[in-house]
Amino acid sequence: MADHQAAKAPATEAREPQPSGEPGGSPPRASAAAGTALAELIAAKVRDIPDYPKPGIVFKDITPLLADGAALKAVVRALATGHGPVDKVVGIEARGFILAAPAACDLGAGFVPIRKQGRLPAATYAQSYDLEYGTATIEVHQDAFSPGERVLIIDDVLATGGTAEATASLVRRAGAQIVGVAVILELSFLGGRSRLGAQPVRALLAV
Numbered sequence: 001m002a003d004h005q006a007a008k009a010p011a012t013e014a015r016e017p018q019p020s021g022e023p024g025g026s027p028p029r030a031s032a033a034a035g036t037a038l039a040e041l042i043a044a045k046v047r048d049i050p051d052y053p054k055p056g057i058v059f060k061d062i063t064p065l066l067a068d069g070a071a072l073k074a075v076v077r078a079l080a081t082g083h084g085p086v087d088k089v090v091g092i093e094a095r096g097f098i099l100a101a102p103a104a105c106d107l108g109a110g111f112v113p114i115r116k117q118g119r120l121p122a123a124t125y126a127q128s129y130d131l132e133y134g135t136a137t138i139e140v141h142q143d144a145f146s147p148g149e150r151v152l153i154i155d156d157v158l159a160t161g162g163t164a165e166a167t168a169s170l171v172r173r174a175g176a177q178i179v180g181v182a183v184i185l186e187l188s189f190l191g192g193r194s195r196l197g198a199q200p201v202r203a204l205l206a207v
């Protein structure tokens with residue numbers, strides 16, 4: 001999978017999670033306030049691990065957020081909301097799986113895993129992309145989607161955007177259309193969003 005990128009997180013105080021409203025459910029000001037509270041909760045619950053997995057990298061560890069039931073529920077709901085009808089939710093190995101499968105349940109949609117090379121048992125499409133040193137390859141089953149299905153891509157962190165870009169390419173090759181890319185945390189100084197072109201990208205918190 002992608003190499004890990006250095007990042008700094010703002011220190012903020014923990015608050016009660018405020019899930020964003022369903023489309024059309026909340027007035028804009030209430031939705032904005034809920035989004036701010038959720039961003040503050042994420043900032044408080046995602047911890048920085050310096051020099052992991054190697055010196056100079058600040059790893060964004062989402063396990064404290066995952067361990068908080070209310071926070072996990074709010075984040076999954078916010079990732080799933082506001083993309084219009086969704087047929088399939090794609091999760092990127094491995095932390096994307098943890099978020100995408102419950103988001104799919106929330107939406108009544110199917111779940112499709114994007115896996116590292118060699119781990120899917122049936123015929124696959126493969127896509128390679130550049131890492132800081134070397135390349136990585138990810139795969140999707142060729143029959144994962146019906147033609148034209150509406151697909152939401154979910155991962156934990158958007159860094160350089162290489163993983164999400166390769167995932168989007170696989171989804172298109174497999175015959176589906178992408179309605180959005182949703183992540184908990186965007187490391188905006190790495191410019192990953194620009195690699196996704198016109199694709200709508202939602203980050204619950206950008207640092």
Ligand code: AMP
Nearest residue numbers: 002004005059060157159160161162163
């Ligand atoms: P990228 O392809 O550079 O956008 O990297 C995104 C992928 O790598 C995601 O699957 C993330 O889980 C992981 N990743 C990249 N940088 C970090 C980081 N600083 N902390 C945690 N995960 C990261």
